[in-house]
Amino acid sequence: MAPLIQYLMGGLTLGSTYGLTALGFTLIWSATGIVNFAQGEFVMLGGMLAVAGVAVGLSQLWAILLAVAGTTVVGAMVERTMIRPLGRRPVLDVVIVTLGVAMVVRGLVMLFLGKETHVLEPFSGHVPLRVFGAAIMAQGVWVLATAAAVVGGLKVFFSATLEGKAMQACAHDPVAASLVGISVPRMTLLSFALSALLGAVGGVLITPITMTSYDVGILLGLKGFAACVLGGLGSPLGAMAGGILLGVVESLTAGYLSSAYKDAVALVVLLAVLFFRPTGLFGPRDVTRV
Amino acid sequence: MRLMVRNLDVFYGAIHALRRVTLHVDAGEIVALVGANGAGKTTMLATISGILRPRQGSVRLGERELTHLAPEAVVAAGLSHVPEGRRVFRPLSVEDNLRLGAYRRRAQRQAIAEDLERIYAMFPILRERRRQPAGTLSGGEQQMLAMGRALMARPRVLLLDEPSMGLAPLVVQEILNHIQNLRQKAGLTVLVVEQNARAALAIADRGYVLENGRIVLHGTAEELLNNHDVQRAYLGREREEACTGSGR
Ligand SMILES: Nc1ncnc2c1ncn2[C@@H]1O[C@H](COP(=O)(O)OP(=O)(O)O)[C@@H](O)[C@H]1O
Numbered sequence: 329m330a331p332l333i334q335y336l337m338g339g340l341t342l343g344s345t346y347g348l349t350a351l352g353f354t355l356i357w358s359a360t361g362i363v364n365f366a367q368g369e370f371v372m373l374g375g376m377l378a379v380a381g382v383a384v385g386l387s388q389l390w391a392i393l394l395a396v397a398g399t400t401v402v403g404a405m406v407e408r409t410m411i412r413p414l415g416r417r418p419v420l421d422v423v424i425v426t427l428g429v430a431m432v433v434r435g436l437v438m439l440f441l442g443k444e445t446h447v448l449e450p451f452s453g454h455v456p457l458r459v460f461g462a463a464i465m466a467q468g469v470w471v472l473a474t475a476a477a478v479v480g481g482l483k484v485f486f487s488a489t490l491e492g493k494a495m496q497a498c499a500h501d502p503v504a505a506s507l508v509g510i511s512v513p514r515m516t517l518l519s520f521a522l523s524a525l526l527g528a529v530g531g532v533l534i535t536p537i538t539m540t541s542y543d544v545g546i547l548l549g550l551k552g553f554a555a556c557v558l559g560g561l562g563s564p565l566g567a568m569a570g571g572i573l574l575g576v577v578e579s580l581t582a583g584y585l586s587s588a589y590k591d592a593v594a595l596v597v598l599l600a601v602l603f604f605r606p607t608g609l610f611g612p613r614d615v616t617r618v
Numbered sequence: 619m620r621l622m623v624r625n626l627d628v629f630y631g632a633i634h635a636l637r638r639v640t641l642h643v644d645a646g647e648i649v650a651l652v653g654a655n656g657a658g659k660t661t662m663l664a665t666i667s668g669i670l671r672p673r674q675g676s677v678r679l680g681e682r683e684l685t686h687l688a689p690e691a692v693v694a695a696g697l698s699h700v701p702e703g704r705r706v707f708r709p710l711s712v713e714d715n716l717r718l719g720a721y722r723r724r725a726q727r728q729a730i731a732e733d734l735e736r737i738y739a740m741f742p743i744l745r746e747r748r749r750q751p752a753g754t755l756s757g758g759e760q761q762m763l764a765m766g767r768a769l770m771a772r773p774r775v776l777l778l779d780e781p782s783m784g785l786a787p788l789v790v791q792e793i794l795n796h797i798q799n800l801r802q803k804a805g806l807t808v809l810v811v812e813q814n815a816r817a818a819l820a821i822a823d824r825g826y827v828l829e830n831g832r833i834v835l836h837g838t839a840e841e842l843l844n845n846h847d848v849q850r851a852y853l854g855r856e857r858e859e860a861c862t863g864s865g866r
């Protein structure tokens with residue numbers, strides 16, 4: 329019993345960070361139709377900046393706050409300097425540029441912060457919590473609680489605020505959105521900044537558990553994207569559920585089979601879902617997106 | 619408010635879509651812009667509302683120069699554009715579509731609530747369907763929603779692109795009546811684009827005829843309705859005579 333609970337909890341924790349990454353994908357895609365392949369780098373940047381902040385002597389709290397704020401600014405700058413100049417180019421061009429952005433961010437971090445692997449102190453110490461005889465990291469509770477709060481917040485943002493609806497309007501028809509007075513460039517900027525913020529939050533939460541280095545964004549980005557597709561692009565709840573499903577499957581595979589298979593199993597789950605439900609587990613039933 | 623368009627030249631790459639087009643709509647006027655498919659009518663409205671940039675020429679609203687403003691700034695200046703094909707936000711509810719129409723003045727909660735009531739009074743079917751996704755509405759209902767959404771911005775000037783497209787004759791009549799009422803009750807200034815020239819000229823004060831990106835004719839609605847070239851090209855009078863064997 330104890331190992332199962334431990335694996336499940338580990339999967340939930342890991343899955344929640346995939347979910348946070350997936351939420352970043354969803355947000356930008358919802359507002360602009362762009363799949364931002366630099367999303368994983370925002371996660372990496374959050375963790376790495378927090379580590380760097382602690383290294384220069386900041387308290388952990390300040391290091392984390394500044395890391396999240398700094399990554400948000402980077403997200404906004406990426407939109408301003410690299411996405412906006414593309415104007416009304418086809419979405420595929422923009423997606424390819426985001427791949428380039430990812431490489432640039434990764435390269436700069438390697439250059440300035442080095443190639444070493446770093447770790448951050450858990451937020452509330454190293455003493456594990458005991459649940460049904462299983463040892464649960466307290467950091468995992470932080471991750472889960474934050475993920476739940478973020479999902480709830482986004483749900484409210486999209487379904488109950490005018491800004492959230494304006495963002496959906498932009499995604500659906502940018503020209504019609506501009507004709508009612510919504511500034512599409514401003515909405516795009518907002519979506520990049522928010523996604524970077526979500527990514528950075530995921531990054532600082534997971535770093536005490538999984539450690540970080542300049543190149544963790546690649547795999548995190550792929551997992552986040554897979555989670556997002558699993559849950560159905562465009563649905564915040566689906567993104568989080570997809571992330572958690574992926575994390576739990578991975579963790580159980582690593583626990584009961586071998587950690588060598590965990591990434592492969594994630595891929596198999598993804599393919600199976602796409603085969604039987606092409607719009608994802610929580611996506612709309614019709615596939616058209618105009 | 620007076621809308622004044624001077625010497626507009628608009629290109630799509632190498633295609634010269636509008637050629638030195640000049641027209642105006644006086645405050646409180648309804649003006650029809652008619653012409654065949656591909657004449658440049660949609661291009662005209664898109665340039666006025668800031669979706670397209672002219673290579674030359676100017677667009678003025680009252681004293682205000684609109685020529686290089688983004689669409690969201692044009693809305694704020696008092697001009698709303700109901701685009702061709704309605705383009706409602708299909709996944710969002712009818713009421714959300716209307717609320718987004720008032721996006722620029724979102725702080726004015728009380729006034730927005732009143733305007734919503736006014737739109738619902740004007741189009742009762744929208745009230746009935748207010749929680750439905752806009753994509754589930756019929757073509758006529760979507761046209762009403764697109765108009766309502768534009769009116770939520772409290773425009774002084776309204777641009778309408780083929781409001782009758784794809785609608786049953788009765789629905790067309792209803793939409794046209796609403797346009798006339800808006801002018802009478804709210805003093806709205808209207809520029810309406812139509813392939814259905816007869817319907818548009820029936821409610822207009824004046825009209826322009828656009829052909830291959832050029833204004834080839836303009837005059838009062840009555841003059842245009844009685845003009846032989848217009849009748850032959852746009853009103854299908856000869857065909858009608860051939861069918862019924864009599865004039866009008
Ligand atoms: N996006 C576009 N790219 C290239 N050419 C266009 C585009 N939109 C319209 N055109 C061309 O410009 C001309 C005017 O089109 P349009 O303004 O849509 O005419 P109308 O609304 O009167 O039917 C047509 O010849 C059309 O083919």
Ligand SMILES: [Mg+2]
Pocket residue numbers: 659660661702
């Ligand atoms: Mg047209």
